[in-house]
Amino acid sequence: MNWNKSVEAHRFLWIFVRGIHFDFAIQDGTMTTFKEGGKWRNDFIIGAVGASSALREHKAQIFALKFNAWMLGNFDIEYEDGVLPAEAIAVLAAAFCVTDSLLESVCDNVDNKYNFPTERG
């Protein structure tokens, strides 16, 4: 599914990234929109610009752990049926460390591995 603010998982992904990089999200008093945020580069988001692939994987793992902890620790978000925490984090990390990938490429991984309140009605 394309980057879509109607999808709760996609919104949560952007809310977290926007919060982590708030100083970059707001420029000259103007906030980056959800649509624009989808074009942010993942190597920038995880702090691995110019790093080797080994270090990029390491940084992606860190970012995925933080995102996972923030979602589960603050909201009524669960893992999808049959999804283990290790799997969810690993899938997110793998998505974040793809060379030259954009944030919007991660959104479906979030939607597929996590169950959000609106999905439970």
Next chain:
Amino acid sequence: MREIFLLLMLITTSFLTYSQEQETLTDPKLAMCPSGFTEAACKEWLDASTSYFQNKFDESMGDADAFKKLTRNGEFIDALMASPFVTSKLDKLPVDITLKIIDIEDADSVLGLEFSYDKELSRTYYNTSGSRMKSYQFDFSISGTATQNDEENPRNFIDASLSFSFQNMPTFNEAKTLEALNKNYECTKEANFETDLCIKMLSDGVQRFFDTVGPTFYFDYGFDLGYETNQTFEVSNRRLGGYLMTTYEDLSRDSFMGVNGVVPSLRVAIDTVEPNSETPRAMAGDDSTYERLSAEFHLSVPLTKLLDLPYLFSFNYRIYDELGASNTVKEAELDSYRLRTYSLSAPVGLILSYSSGRLPFGLEEQQTIELGFKTYF
């Protein structure tokens, strides 16, 4: 338009052939030839086909350098790679591929193809309680840069590895769960999440969530079996070694590093390296197995608070040093390699990157400048 279509067909055919190849390839170029061709016949066929195509393209454009100019046109390459047709083909490949224009000091710019593939084979968590999470995993990865002519490639280094590693990272269990944030679930709804009030509340919540964790280290250490080679696969090293990787971050934002979001990372490894007879070291007269110390230091520095600039400054420094190198190797200046990369980037892409030095298999120090072209690069 016809010429662009022919170029698309050539690239697409190449990718389709490679992605459908079932046999193990001793030379990746073999994937582009019809089945049944010998390696020699394949190379001859490829050279002839490429020359024929380039000549026809130049003739039709009325410019002897038309094809060369086309492959160095960043905007065209960007548009081509972002086109739905090419994107749909690339998405089917298990390997991530990106084209880049790489400027080389005292030389023409070259079109580089960066690729990478990472696969976590398995992961097991054996301790997730308390403040630290411990796990171990097996994974495979390969990455590198290739150019049309391997002699032009300033980063002629492909690295593949199979790793067994342990991780020791914070669980964030002690991170503050904010009841207030739960009550602001309404702010995450589509109608609200981009309002000024909700943006502030949600963003403050993200940052405050990790405050109680404070300064923390992330550890990753283990063993890996690796294979290093250049893009022609003629020069190679096999290696077996151990590594330690760590990142430090002050999540409390109490210190200088925490307030400014400065995050350092370090990777140190020691390997036993077995070079083949085509490596520069072997060609210089020493093909013995040797021990090598390698390290990578990475620093990520947001300039938003420090300098009020909307950029991220990154510094990456890699070293590869042979331990106890013979005089033969030292005199040939093949015992030590350094690569420094300075990058300035924005959330949507690279602004500027400057690299100085060389990686293993490189014979000369090179300086390269990489310019960002839109978002795809």
